[in-house]
Amino acid sequence: xxxxxxxxxxxxxxxxxxxxxxxxxxxxxxxxxxxxxxxxxxxxxxxxxxxxxxxxxxxxxxxxxxxxxxxxxxxxxxxxxxxxxxxxxxxxxxxxxxxxxxxxxxxxxxxxxxxxxxxxxxxxxxxxxxxxxxxxxxxxxxxxxxxxxxxxxxxxxxxxxxxxxxxxxxxxxxxxxxxxxxxxxxxxxxxxxxxxxxxxxxxxxxxxxxxxxxxxxxxxxxxxxxxxxxxxxxxxxxxxxxxxxxxxxxxxxxxxxxxxxxxxxxxxxxxxxxxxxxxxxxxxxxxxxxxxxxxxxxxxxxxxxxxxxxxxxxxxxxxxxxxxxxxxxxxxxxxxxxxxxxxxxxxxxxxxxxxxxxxxxxxxxxxxxxxxxxxxxxxxxxxxxxxxxxx
Amino acid sequence: xxxxxxxxxxxxxxxxxxxxxxxxxxxxxxxxxxxxxxxxxxxxxxxxxxxxxxxxxxxxxxxxxxxxxxxxxxxxxxxxxxxxxxxxxxxxxxxxxxxxxxxxxxxxxxxxxxxxxxxxxxxxxxxxxxxxxxxxxxxxxxxxxxxxxxxxxxxxxxxxxxxxxxxxxxxxxxxxxxxxxxxxxxxxxxxxxxxxxxxxxxxxxxxxxxxxxxxxxxxxxxxxxxxxxxxxxxxxxxxxxxxxxxxxxxxxxxxxxxxxxxxxxxxxxxxxxxxxxxxxxxxxxxxxxxxxxxxxxxxxxxxxxxxxxxxxxxxxxxxxxxxxxxxxxxxxxxxxxxxxxxxxxxxxxxxxxxxxxxxxxxxxxxxxxxxxxxxxxxxxxxxxxxxxxxx
DNA sequence: CTGTTAGCGCCTTCAA
DNA sequence: TTGAAGGCGCTAACAG
Numbered sequence: 001x002x003x004x005x006x007x008x009x010x011x012x013x014x015x016x017x018x019x020x021x022x023x024x025x026x027x028x029x030x031x032x033x034x035x036x037x038x039x040x041x042x043x044x045x046x047x048x049x050x051x052x053x054x055x056x057x058x059x060x061x062x063x064x065x066x067x068x069x070x071x072x073x074x075x076x077x078x079x080x081x082x083x084x085x086x087x088x089x090x091x092x093x094x095x096x097x098x099x100x101x102x103x104x105x106x107x108x109x110x111x112x113x114x115x116x117x118x119x120x121x122x123x124x125x126x127x128x129x130x131x132x133x134x135x136x137x138x139x140x141x142x143x144x145x146x147x148x149x150x151x152x153x154x155x156x157x158x159x160x161x162x163x164x165x166x167x168x169x170x171x172x173x174x175x176x177x178x179x180x181x182x183x184x185x186x187x188x189x190x191x192x193x194x195x196x197x198x199x200x201x202x203x204x205x206x207x208x209x210x211x212x213x214x215x216x217x218x219x220x221x222x223x224x225x226x227x228x229x230x231x232x233x234x235x236x237x238x239x240x241x242x243x244x245x246x247x248x249x250x251x252x253x254x255x256x257x258x259x260x261x262x263x264x265x266x267x268x269x270x271x272x273x274x275x276x277x278x279x280x281x282x283x284x285x286x287x288x289x290x291x292x293x294x295x296x297x298x299x300x301x302x303x304x305x306x307x308x309x310x311x312x313x314x315x316x317x318x319x320x321x322x323x324x325x326x327x328x329x330x331x332x333x334x335x336x337x338x339x340x341x342x343x344x345x346x347x348x349x350x351x352x353x354x355x356x357x358x359x360x361x362x363x364x365x366x367x368x369x370x371x372x373x374x375x376x377x378x379x380x381x382x383x384x385x386x387x388x389x390x391x
Numbered sequence: 392x393x394x395x396x397x398x399x400x401x402x403x404x405x406x407x408x409x410x411x412x413x414x415x416x417x418x419x420x421x422x423x424x425x426x427x428x429x430x431x432x433x434x435x436x437x438x439x440x441x442x443x444x445x446x447x448x449x450x451x452x453x454x455x456x457x458x459x460x461x462x463x464x465x466x467x468x469x470x471x472x473x474x475x476x477x478x479x480x481x482x483x484x485x486x487x488x489x490x491x492x493x494x495x496x497x498x499x500x501x502x503x504x505x506x507x508x509x510x511x512x513x514x515x516x517x518x519x520x521x522x523x524x525x526x527x528x529x530x531x532x533x534x535x536x537x538x539x540x541x542x543x544x545x546x547x548x549x550x551x552x553x554x555x556x557x558x559x560x561x562x563x564x565x566x567x568x569x570x571x572x573x574x575x576x577x578x579x580x581x582x583x584x585x586x587x588x589x590x591x592x593x594x595x596x597x598x599x600x601x602x603x604x605x606x607x608x609x610x611x612x613x614x615x616x617x618x619x620x621x622x623x624x625x626x627x628x629x630x631x632x633x634x635x636x637x638x639x640x641x642x643x644x645x646x647x648x649x650x651x652x653x654x655x656x657x658x659x660x661x662x663x664x665x666x667x668x669x670x671x672x673x674x675x676x677x678x679x680x681x682x683x684x685x686x687x688x689x690x691x692x693x694x695x696x697x698x699x700x701x702x703x704x705x706x707x708x709x710x711x712x713x714x715x716x717x718x719x720x721x722x723x724x725x726x727x728x729x730x731x732x733x734x735x736x737x738x739x740x741x742x743x744x745x746x747x748x749x750x751x752x753x754x755x756x757x758x759x760x761x762x763x764x765x766x767x768x769x770x771x772x773x774x775x776x777x778x779x780x781x782x
Numbered sequence: 783c784t785g786t787t788a789g790c791g792c793c794t795t796c797a798a
Numbered sequence: 799t800t801g802a803a804g805g806c807g808c809t810a811a812c813a814g
Binding site: 395396440445449 | 790791792793794
């Protein structure tokens with residue numbers, strides 16, 4: 001069907017091995033031979049056969065990126081940043097790697113399916129983005145599959161989700177069953193630094209770029225408390241997700257620190273709307289207003305949800321921020337231009353994605369312990385203000 | 392390194408050919424044998440080697456998607472829709488295809504590079520989304536590469552860009568040089584319908600799902616004219632792009648039809664801001680207000696740009712829509728929730744992506760002539776209103 | 783520096 | 799219905 005290495009070799013009057021060497025680079029080839037080969041390649045419009053070379057070299061130049069929803073800029077930004085690392089890392093001779101973006105739709109089964117598919121393609125690395133599903137059974141099978149992947153030499157990077165193992169501190173870790181027969185930890189704690197070697201993790205380690213969701217939500221809630229709000233509603237994202245739980249935990253912690261709400265009140269003011277899209281924000285707000293009309297501020301699971309919150313508030317005849325303050329999370333591009341400008345927490349998505357990409361490519365040394373947490377920043381705009389005097 | 396077909400065969404007590412047949416499906420295998428094989432597969436946790444099977448079968452299950460900017464929901468939505476077709480088309484036995492999303496950043500060179508990369512991977516199909524760069528040289532090399540791809544059996548689908556060939560009607564087609572030595576048209580006009588066969592295009596055809604950018608812009612401009620606006624600014628997207636040019640053409644055509652503006656005035660009111668992001672909208676508006684303070688309405692290249700327009704207007708102390716009306720294009724999800732709600736033109740991105748995916752997979756018959764144009768719909772919200780009496 | 787020689791793991795005739 | 803055998807196009811020793 002197509003022109004092969006042998007064709008090029010014949011045309012250039014050399015062996016196919018030589019052609020391969022010219023094309024792969026990193027191997028001494030006489031200048032004259034090299035240019036002859038290159039000319040033959042150009043004349044024949046030869047294109048390497050990826051599958052064949054992957055088979056022979058037992059490696060591929062595919063990098064997988066798992067996202068919950070590619071239509072959501074949150075993931076688009078991260079995916080784009082990861083991918084731009086692939087390009088920048090490649091000089092002329094080294095072939096670019098290709099990003100395979102997989103849309104899980106938030107489904108655990110799909111996540112597993114895509115992982116298998118990527119394993120089949122012998123992907124060089126895989127970046128898993130976004131919050132993880134917390135179901136213990138899924139955790140276990142995910143861990144098992146990742147272990148098999150790393151054992152096969154595939155680099156795994158988690159971006160925007162907590163490290164796989166050990167179970168997160170401060171949670172009901174004991175309730176999570178062991179991950180099956182091969183329960184050896186994927187990431188061993190790194191011993192104390194001992195020179196340069198300390199930065200090198202065992203092969204098979206799962207690296208993590210984590211977001212400080214808890215801290216961000218804490219900061220946001222404190223901001224509202226400082227403004228004088230005491231009835232703060234919270235529209236939570238999909239349940240059973242690390243991101244959702246951490247943000248909510250930060251919120252509740254800040255509330256508790258201020259003695260601002262007993263657990264019962266916090267619960268009444270928390271609506272689980274079930275998703276990360278604007279309609280969840282809308283519906284959640286309708287329910288919240290019904291449940292707790294005294295609400296003077298609403299924290300949304302993310303910026304997109306916050307947009308829905310604002311819409312619901314407007315439709316209910318409430319002004320933002322005069323009647324009700326609203327805040328989001330993530331600081332997606334549109335948040336700056338919303339009217340009013342959305343107070344939110346900025347997560348350095350771009351940078352996190354770039355780091356994850358570098359870790360996946362091995363362009364960047366692994367952080368000590370295998371986990372980096374990127375900082376958050378409170379961004380105060382005009383959607384939050386002190387509550388009305390009468391409230 | 393990994394479990395191979397032979398291992399499975401040994402374990403199941405059959406030949407590797409049999410295992411292959413069980414796994415590939417579509418070949419008669421005794422029930423008992425089949426289940427024995429399947430059990431061995433499960434016990435060994437066998438995963439097919441993609442590269443190896445691609446090499447042997449001379450086909451791969453990769454589908455490429457080229458986008459200008461994956462962080463832009465416009466592309467995210469399309470890419471997601473394409474990908475969802477991949478999933479739905481796969482029953483248990485047929486392996487899912489994997490989507491390779493490539494971010495060109497709008498760069499023609501990268502577009503070509505990615506095409507080569509995908510050719511190397513022997514991608515089964517490629518969907519090119521978004522407006523095309525109009526530079527004749529690039530057009531030619533793009534056409535050449537696509538021709539080679541289709542010749543190799545890769546299906547090509549254009550989504551949201553005009554058909555490749557023949558050159559678009561009503562343009563300076565003669566100025567575009569022929570596409571090199573192999574200038575045979577990629578898509579031949581289909582002869583008149585002759586039963587079912589009429590829907591079948593020649594192998595190697597490039598299929599297209601086009602947007603009616605011209606019609607949409609026309610409708611939008613008419614809407615503003617009908618409201619009474621006579622000084623309508625236009626913030627255009629990046630130049631040399633089909634999308635930009637078509638939208639602008641529709642706008643100007645509507646203006647001309649109403650006799651609303653001579654070409655000189657239209658030119659003064661048109662700002663080429665150079666991109667599709669909000670900052671272009673902002674900067675473009677600043678320039679527009681300076682150039683033509685009498686402006687009572689602004690049409691933006693797309694919704695994202697429109698957000699920037701609104702911001703600039705607000706910062707200039709102008710209210711939307713009381714002082715200036717604003718309209719976008721695309722009807723991205725956030726547009727409904729903007730304040731005020733954005734008047735725009737809805738493009739069925741989801742549906743277009745799904746169609747493109749189906750065409751790429753061959754799940755859907757090719758449309759007559761190879762091109763479908765999806766409809767647009769004017770969506771009137773509150774960002775447009777009649778001009779003030781004084782204006 | 784370059785050619786020769788084996789495979790990589792799977793699919794696919796061809797026989798049985 | 800199943801097995802045996804060759805080859806897909808390339809890379810990676812190993813000689814020369």
